[in-house]
Amino acid sequence: MQSSNPLSWRWTAYLCLLSVLFSLFTPAVMVKENDFKKCHQSGFCKRNRALADHAISQGTSWQAPYTIAHDQVSLKHGQLEATILKTIDQQGTTVNLPITVSFLLSGTARVTVDEEKRQAKSIELRNGSGARKERYNEAEKWAIVGGLTLDKDAKISHQDKKGITIKYGPNLEFEAEIKYEPFAIDFKRDGTSHIKFNDRGLMNMEHWRPKVDKVEPEKEGEEEKKEGEEEQKQEPKEVPPHLDESTWWDETFGGNTDSKPRGPESVALDISFHGYDHVYGIPEHAGPLSLKETRGGEGNYEEPYRLYNADVFEYILDSPMTLYGAIPFMQAQRKDSTVGVFWLNSAETWVDITKAKESKNPLALGIATKTSTHTHWISESGLMDVFVFLGPTPQDISKKYAELTGTTAMPPESALGYHQCRWNYVSDDDVKEVDRKMDKFKIPYDVIWLDIEYTDEKKYFTWDPNMFKDPISMGKQLDEHGRKLVIIIDPHIKNTGSYPVIDEMKSKGLAVKNKDGKDFDGWCWPGSSMWIDAFSPAAIKWWCSLFKYDAFKGTLENTYIWNDMNEPSVFNGPEVTMPKDNLHHGGWEHRDVHNINGMTFHNATYEALLTRKTGELRRPFVLTRSFFAGSQRLGAMWTGDNQASWEHLGAAVPMILAQGIAGFPFSGADVGGFFGNPELELQTRWFQAGAFYPFFRGHAHIDARRREPYMAAEPYRSIITAALRLRYSLMPSWYTAFFHANRDGSPIIRPMYWTHPGEESGFAVDDQFFVGSTGLLVKPVVEKDKDTADVYIPDDENYYDYFTYHKLPTSKGKTASVPAPIETIPVLMRGGHIFPRRDVPRRSTQLMKYDDFTLVVVLGKNGKAEGDLYVDDGDSFDYQKGQYIHRLFKLKDKLLTSTAASTHEGKSLSDGDWMKRFYNVSFDKVIIVGAPASWANKIEVTVKSESKERPVNLEYHKAEGAKAAYVVLSRLGVRVGADWEVNFA
DSSP, X not given: OOOOOOSOGGXXXXXXXXXXXXXXXXXXXXXXXXGSOOGGGSHHHHHHHHHHHHHHHHGGGOOXXXXXXXXXXXXXXXXXXXXXXXXXXXXXXXXXEEEEEEEBTTSOEEEEEOOHHHHTXXXXXXXXXXXXXXXXXXXXXXXXXXXXXXXXXXXXXXXXTTEEEEEESGGGOEEEEEETXXXXXXXXXXXXXXXXXXXXXXXXXXXXXXXXXXXXXXXXXXXXXXXXXXXXXXXXXXXXXXXOOTTXXXXXXXXXXXXXXXXOOOEXXXXXXXXXXXXXXXXXXXXXXXXXXXXXXXXXXXXXXXXXXXXXXXXXXXOOOOOSOOOOEEXXXXXXXXXXXXXXXXXXXXXXXXXXXXXXXXXXXXXXXXXXXXXXXXXXXXXXXXXXXXXXXXXXXHXXXXXXXXXXXXXXXXGGSEEEOOTTOOXXXXXXXXXXXXXXXXXXXXXXEEOGGGSBTTBTTOOOTTTOSOHHHHHHHHHHTTOEEEEEOOSEEEOOTTOXXXXXXXXXXXXXXXXXXXXXXXXXXXXXXXXXXXXXXXXHHHHHHHTSTTTSTTXXXXXXXXXXXXXXXXXXXXXXXXXXXXXXXXXXXXXXXXXXXXHHHHHHHHHHHHTSSTTOOBOOOEEESSOOTTGGGTOEEEOOSOBSSHHHHHHHHHHHHHHHHTTOOOEEOOBTOSBXXXXXXXXXXXXXXXXXXXXXXXXXXXXXXXXXXXXXXXXXXXXXXXXXXXXXXXXXXXXXXXXXXXXXXXXXXXXXXXXXXXXXXXXXXXXXXXXXXXXXXXXXXXXXXXXXXXXXXXXXXXXXXXXXXXXXXXXXXXXXXXXXXXXXXXXXXXXXXXXXXXXXXXXXXXXXXXXXXXXXXXXXXXXXXXXXXEEOOSSBSGGGGTOOEEEEEEXXXXXXXXXXXXXXXXXXXXXXXXXXXXXXXXXXXXXXXXXXGGGTTOOEEEEEETTEEEEEEEXXXXXXXXXXXXXXXXXXXXETTXXXXXXXX
């Protein structure tokens, strides 16, 4: 949405002039990096990083002070329980840290470490704080929805005084070797080490201790020095950085002081991926998909990756700097093997990454050398709670992670269309005019958006009485054209008189509290504001009541919601967010829950849309900027306030790919760039790229020129329109990809390592992707004046140009140069796939609902192909009752077939308005690319369906030059919901 500069936008022109003058003397500055911490400015990160330096400098003499009492270890019903003893002084004093290792039926393992003293609440809080005494233990409540059933067949395979080994997982192929002294765990698959905990001894769990105020020795009564006696000065001993107490009890940054009533409580652990050179995930960051090292060196970062949701507008690229969301889920990849870890912690988190060459034989000269990736996870508070996934495939990892945190919500089909947005459309008449002009120029779109200016003085749930006088009329016009309206609702509520929303929130005690237990007041777009505490069930219930149609007048059934600024963004707060010692529902400090905060607000709005009207049960659409693991269950996200630059266009695809493999695939980037005015070539290329983002929205800053697609000069307007129409023609394939994501957690757009985990040359490729399981390989053009694209080819299959059917001269593991003039999007079709589309141009998805389909069959080298199509009403939850159609297509042995994918498909066919209306929707056309020459003499084929046979004309187009032979079957006339076959014999 908007930049978080608290100055009024009316000053923007003046500030822009100043920035132009300033840029004459210094390089242009985007985000104010000094507003956000580096590791050395974050006490707990600095201490734990220093501990790592100290441990590594000690070499083999270093031993972590954590051991397990071997006589207190037990395994029962798939769960191991023990106590880790942390030695805290030279006298051997220990602190008890209960550990639970849960072996789950899915094959996932979970390691949870708590602190006995805090667990028992037997600690004292400073400053009379009302905060909870325990370590935060409710992240599971928000992030986890299933997959926790224990594997009761897990068994001990070895045990002695040095350690214990547990076999678990499918066919007991996984092992966890737990070493007692020092504590460490080695996770193995098929007898080979893959993931090790505390392998380098960097585990650190800062235990509770009372604050002892140091008293300076009194000078009164000291003996006077003898004449001529020199004063003996004692130099203060330098405290090692990892033992530095200066930020244990309070910490100041940017003029804000964070009181710490529980004292130091960070958790840290080193996790090593043995034999793995590539790691991915932990979004959100603006960098490459394959994560970089963070300890310096050429091309590496100096800082750890930071996970601390923040309003970082106009963010810099190729950086480990924190952004708007946090998913602490990492995957590692080596040839034919994928593993992963999920660090379930919602506090501020830093992750260091280093890589090392390892060889058992020092004389092997690299032959047996493998690279291992070492990671160091550091969180400010909470439990140590880590899930371990041993794969072995990317699909296994995605599925198991989805079992825990849930899959992406099945969205309204309209949400997959194009979204037209800017800050701001100025009136309801403005919205109507944009809607009319999109139709006038025959440009398809589904959703138009309103930013904060639609409100009455930034008061949410109101309309500006002068500019939005008749929102009902606006909504009805959109509905008549099959379109939706999205309006913004942020979590900050204007603190002003005569505003019922703030009055109710305060009277009901539903606002976030400051450290003294009073309603927290901060600064955001409305000025003085308070924040709803969406951790509270009572607050969620109240929030839902505000969205009822009779309460939020002016909204209709086609009104959906945009949640922005929910990190939360607080203009006058530390790091542009909320103080860490604020208090939430249940007494939890904000430091404990910061990264979950945005998801709780997203959740409250999702629930509100579900309950707007009794019995309505339409699928909500809610866009969020801030997110955590599990947010995928609630809607979509976008990559925030980017710039209208080629560099930001190039950065979008790796960021969206990272979201997809981290379980949140419904993602996109502001098309055209939020800040600035894109040149027409850049705007056009961005629309071409955006047509292949799962979430496809054009957006612009309030000071940016209007850039609706119809405003572009020719030929750019026609090129942009063609990109939009391509998106709509492929809508059946997009919807099917979302269906698979909803079923098994698979990414919607897929990187090369995910689709081809055996091809090491593709592991770092992050500027191209496959769309679902369609076989469509897309390489957006992201450079100025570029008229070719070098596409990496991951296998030996046939590849054809989507538009021309030209067969590419390809070689596995190499790149193929593809023509890409400005009017062309590099899209290839991989042999062996079948994908559906709709070829009649329409203005919106609503108007396409009952159009016939085209099947595109791309023959593989073996003469075979397969694919699928999923269809439902695109709006309700009736698909959960069997009201859907899911067809599988196969071409094998010269026979093309369509069969039902499930016995549940179409259950109660006589029920439901959609099933009745969809009954006669057909496959009208089949196109077969790469058709064999033996079909050249055929003029018709036989189609069988529903006990009937009939001939269908076959048009054979022979190969010409690089263009492959193809076949077209027209007027096929077989129902989508029926079994059918076409015989080419």
